[in-house]
Amino acid sequence: MSHSNRSGAEAWFGKWALVTGASAGIGVALAEELATEGTNLVLTARRKDRLDSLAQRLATTYKIQTEVFPANLADPAAPEHIFAFTHDKGIAIDLLINNAGFGKYGEFHSVEKGRLLDMVQVNCSAVVHLTHVFAQGMVARRRGDILILASTASFQAVPYISTYAATKAFDLLFAEGLAEELKPYGIRVCALCPGSTESEFHVVAGQDKFIHRAETAQKVARTGLRALAAGKSYVISGLGNYLGAHGERLVPRRFVTRTAARMFQPKEE
Numbered sequence: 001m002s003h004s005n006r007s008g009a010e011a012w013f014g015k016w017a018l019v020t021g022a023s024a025g026i027g028v029a030l031a032e033e034l035a036t037e038g039t040n041l042v043l044t045a046r047r048k049d050r051l052d053s054l055a056q057r058l059a060t061t062y063k064i065q066t067e068v069f070p071a072n073l074a075d076p077a078a079p080e081h082i083f084a085f086t087h088d089k090g091i092a093i094d095l096l097i098n099n100a101g102f103g104k105y106g107e108f109h110s111v112e113k114g115r116l117l118d119m120v121q122v123n124c125s126a127v128v129h130l131t132h133v134f135a136q137g138m139v140a141r142r143r144g145d146i147l148i149l150a151s152t153a154s155f156q157a158v159p160y161i162s163t164y165a166a167t168k169a170f171d172l173l174f175a176e177g178l179a180e181e182l183k184p185y186g187i188r189v190c191a192l193c194p195g196s197t198e199s200e201f202h203v204v205a206g207q208d209k210f211i212h213r214a215e216t217a218q219k220v221a222r223t224g225l226r227a228l229a230a231g232k233s234y235v236i237s238g239l240g241n242y243l244g245a246h247g248e249r250l251v252p253r254r255f256v257t258r259t260a261a262r263m264f265q266p267k268e269e
């Protein structure tokens with residue numbers, strides 16, 4: 001029987017998944033894909049109203065169990081609160097999806113410092129923190145899966161979103177290293193690297209004018225879940241994105257960065 005049209009999410013039927021950043025974009029699409037295949041969900045993000053309506057819709061439509069825990073991952077204490085919530089409910093998380101993240105476009109020195117530090121907190125520190133607290137149980141049970149949202153920006157410096165690209169390079173290398181470390185314990189780890197995706201991300205980042213050839217969030221979600229289920233340590237969503245990311249290895253790094261700078265440089269209004 002062909003599985004080509006399957007999302008890969010059937011691997012987590014009847015299990016519990018935790019999805020961060022579950023109120024929009026790829027987070028919603030990942031929750032949808034998992035719910036379709038009978039995965040129970042703990043959904044977390046900042047916006048409680050959105051989480052509640054998504055949880056209710058998925059529980060009703062797919063007859064799964066859902067739990068909601070509003071949290072802001074810019075708060076360093078948030079990962080412990082999320083873990084305590086699942087622990088108190090007696091929920092063993094078999095799939096951790098570190099999807100929450102944001103970017104900010106602009107000249108580094110003119111972007112508000114707090115925004116940049118929050119970005120490092122959400123995109124890097126919270127990912128390490130959540131992965132650490134949930135990996136303990138996975139190692140003890142000798143099973144579990146972790147999906148980390150990286151980006152095509154993980155593969156090179158990108159001027160004018162320099163901090164964002166650096167956080168995503170961190171996420172990619174972190175995931176690839178953990179994939180090897182945790183394999184002996186029966187745990188799969190994969191970094192999902194999307195390019196432009198139809199979501200609110202670019203609007204929040206202030207770079208919506210640069211979007212072209214965007215993939216749907218559903219396509220990206222399926223690509224990630226399928227790669228994780230197949231045991232890949234990273235996956236780039238979209239052939240054009242794949243060729244772009246790997247083609248950069250053939251030219252000097254500074255040339256790639258310079259080209260990106262020309263593309264992203266703020267235009268005089």
